[in-house]
Amino acid sequence: MIPPLADLLDSARVVALPMHTRFRGVDTREALLFEGPQGWAEFSPFVEYDDAEAATWLTAAIDFAWHVQPAAVRDSIRVNATVPAVGAGTVPDVLARFAGCRTAKVKVAEPGQSLADDVARVRAAREFMGPEGRIRVDANGLWNVDEAEHAVHALAEFDLEYVEQPCATVPELAELRTRVKYMGIPVAADESVRKSSDPLAVARAKAADLLIVKAQPLGGVTHALQIVTAAGLPVVVSSALDTAIGLSQGAALAAALPALDYDCGLGTASLFLDDVADRRPADGAIPAERAVVDPAALTRLAATPERRDWWLDRLRRCYEVLEARR
Incomplete structure (x- = not known):
């Protein structure tokens, strides 16, 4: 109803x-x-x-x-920093806004930019995060398989945690995963889950090592949990550039998961100059409790x-x- x-x-x-x-x-x-x-x-x-x-x-x-909402099994969610497709010299300023985050997700494959730009940006993130930091990259499906394979090789020196949606289609993801498996760099699926009429297709095709799940595009916390259970793969809960209210829905999803092995993409409040409530990371985490709007x-x-x-x-x-x- x-x-x-x-x-x-x-x-x-x-x-x-x-x-x-x-x-x-x-x-x-x-x-x-x-x-x-x-x-x-x-x-x-x-x-x-x-x-x-x-x-x-x-x-x-x-x-x-x-x-x-489903019952929470944790009251705090560790989150990653997010680096837009900025110049390498701007990366430290961006990451400084994500207090205590040990993981950085770096946007790559930006239209109008080159792989050299991506390499410079990821290198700057690695230098800021140090050898113990975690670096993941997100291409939003903008590479073909050959481009993605070449990019993974070029970025491998930065010890990638995973590469997110390197290609647009499930068959392309499956092929790339086969090509780079020997490198030990996992492939994550985002758009192939949240924008698909069949969000489980990527899991059935063994086209990804983990899934990116988002509460809003998947119809809410309960439905997202059902997809996670059916897929049987590790997940990262992420945002869709939400306000603090949407981030708290994402946090409710992350809090309800039986296992949460990766830092979540729910720290994006730090990308905003202002928000309807404060959900910026503190000590690398955000609370699972519901956000309250500031009138x-x-x-x-x-x-x-x-x-x-x-x-x-x-x-x-x-x-x-x-x-x-x-």
Whole structure:
């Protein structure tokens, strides 16, 4: 069951969070927040997603606001730092904002940049993190298999923890995994899970060593847990450039997992100049407890009337999609 649309609209607030550095093509992250019996939830599918895909994110938001979440088995979640596709000289400034994080995820394969840029950025991250730090890279599926193999060889000297979504398709991931297996560098799948009509296809094809799971794109904590159980692979819980509210939903997912072997990508609050609550890492971790919205921040970060109306219209359309699916 889903609540009446009026209940969502009654508390809906649209915010625009400014970022330190452009990330994923975004300078300001917009999100629609609403409050239910369990607290605040976030609806923030990226603007280019169609209503069918975005409706799954609305399912997750409704679930988090209206339903009791699965029981937590930990109260703190270790998180990684995230390095956008910045110049190598900027990397130390970025990493300094992630207090106490022992792991850094570095974006690579940025359109318009070269492998040399990636190598320089990852080298700078390794130098900052030191020999005991952990480095993982994320290509967002932008390499073909040959490019990915070449890049993994070029980056291997930096002792990679894993390479995330190096190629776009499941068959490509499977082939690359076979090619680089002797190097001992695991392959992780992200888009092949969260943007797939069959999120278990990558596990069945043995195309990845671990999965990246995100609460919003997978329809909420409970459904994400079901996918993790069925896949039978280690996971990293990550964010979709969420506000503090979305990050607390991700933390609820991470807190409920029986095993959590990797630091999670839930430290992205440090990419924002301001937020609706404080979920920046402290001592390399964030709390599992639910975030509470700062009312003053809702006013301070309110989106323009035009953008507010755009998000409210999107909410109405996605609600119609959910009604049609019932």
